[in-house]
Amino acid sequence: MPTAAPPSAERDPGEQPPRRAARATVSSAALRHNLRRARELARGARVMAVIKANGYGHGLVGTARALRDADAFAVARMEEAVALREAALDNPIVLLEGVLDAQQLPLASALGLELVVHSPEQLEMLESTTLSRPVQAWLKLDTGMNRLGVSPEMGREALRRLERSDNVLPGVRLMTHLACADERDEAVTAQQLARFDAALGDLPGERSIANSAGLLWRPDAHAEWVRPGIMLYGVSPFADNTGEDLGLRPAMELLSTVIALRTVRRGERVGYGGVWTAREDARVAIAAIGYGDGYSRHLGSGAPVLVRNQRAPLAGRISMDMIAVDVTRVPEVRVGDEVTLWGAGLPVEELARLAGTIPYELLCGVTQRVGVTMS
Numbered sequence: 001m002p003t004a005a006p007p008s009a010e011r012d013p014g015e016q017p018p019r020r021a022a023r024a025t026v027s028s029a030a031l032r033h034n035l036r037r038a039r040e041l042a043r044g045a046r047v048m049a050v051i052k053a054n055g056y057g058h059g060l061v062g063t064a065r066a067l068r069d070a071d072a073f074a075v076a077r078m079e080e081a082v083a084l085r086e087a088a089l090d091n092p093i094v095l096l097e098g099v100l101d102a103q104q105l106p107l108a109s110a111l112g113l114e115l116v117v118h119s120p121e122q123l124e125m126l127e128s129t130t131l132s133r134p135v136q137a138w139l140k141l142d143t144g145m146n147r148l149g150v151s152p153e154m155g156r157e158a159l160r161r162l163e164r165s166d167n168v169l170p171g172v173r174l175m176t177h178l179a180c181a182d183e184r185d186e187a188v189t190a191q192q193l194a195r196f197d198a199a200l201g202d203l204p205g206e207r208s209i210a211n212s213a214g215l216l217w218r219p220d221a222h223a224e225w226v227r228p229g230i231m232l233y234g235v236s237p238f239a240d241n242t243g244e245d246l247g248l249r250p251a252m253e254l255l256s257t258v259i260a261l262r263t264v265r266r267g268e269r270v271g272y273g274g275v276w277t278a279r280e281d282a283r284v285a286i287a288a289i290g291y292g293d294g295y296s297r298h299l300g301s302g303a304p305v306l307v308r309n310q311r312a313p314l315a316g317r318i319s320m321d322m323i324a325v326d327v328t329r330v331p332e333v334r335v336g337d338e339v340t341l342w343g344a345g346l347p348v349e350e351l352a353r354l355a356g357t358i359p360y361e362l363l364c365g366v367t368q369r370v371g372v373t374m375s
Ligand SMILES: Cc1ncc(COP(=O)(O)O)c(C=O)c1O
Pocket: 050, 096, 177, 210, 211, 212, 213, 227, 228, 229, 230, 231, 237
């Protein structure tokens, strides 16, 4: 009996996927284009491609393969780093939150992972272990985000201790993270850069500060390494424009299929709660995608989808597995037609605004049963 691929399976380019109702296609050419664009903007800085959270929903290993030319990958979890090494990807990998506990250190060392050290506890872990192979450390300074990082006052002492440790390679690198670059907040960003500089500016060592927004907006924050995430997927970090406005190419299309069509008489209501009422006799298409696939329930009536290359509005609430679309103005729609939830002609940035969230959340939220196919 043939075995079905697991729902989360990522496929190699060219491999035929089984047909799915809801599916995502990811263009490796778009990912590569966006990496080239990041490099152009980085003007000689090295590029650490941020591919955590399943490559922002695009598939971890497929994304990493497409972005192989990156100078390093950044992930958030040990499991993500292990999956990359198991897939024989040998780029440097930075663990953005470092290790969780001392037990993870030998594995990190064996896999050649680079560790962010952001807390006194992690510093002590590194000092009180014996690794057969020292690791590259990135000392993270908290310059105002108040999330991870040692305080600027502790920065020099932490650096000295890392440099003294036999478990750490010479040439400790320095990093911080910008809290408000996506809002182009001049004052907060300038203060963060000034704190970083005041704490460690006179010391040697490679540095990394800029996420996508920093890379796009603050050339003075580029340093030796930039850390773009969202822009590599062709999506803007800013609320007021799209990736295409920035010369990027959206990599993901989220697609589904019309599985039923019906006429809804004037005055009839559609879906849970009956929150949408037909103001005239309407044609409603049911497509097989819902919040169980990661299509946000915060998108309600009126949010657009594309069918037969035309926009049509959602009619009523999103169910777990289905949506209803008012296709009265697109009478040629048939069962079996493809529906685009986001992708070419329908930027995920627009949907995120309508859902009251950010594109990051919509992309990362695509669930396992949506097969990702790389083209
Ligand atoms: C420490 C760090 N650097 C870089 C990034 C990439 O950010 P962006 O996707 O906004 O480019 C992230 C993402 O959250 C991050 O946590």
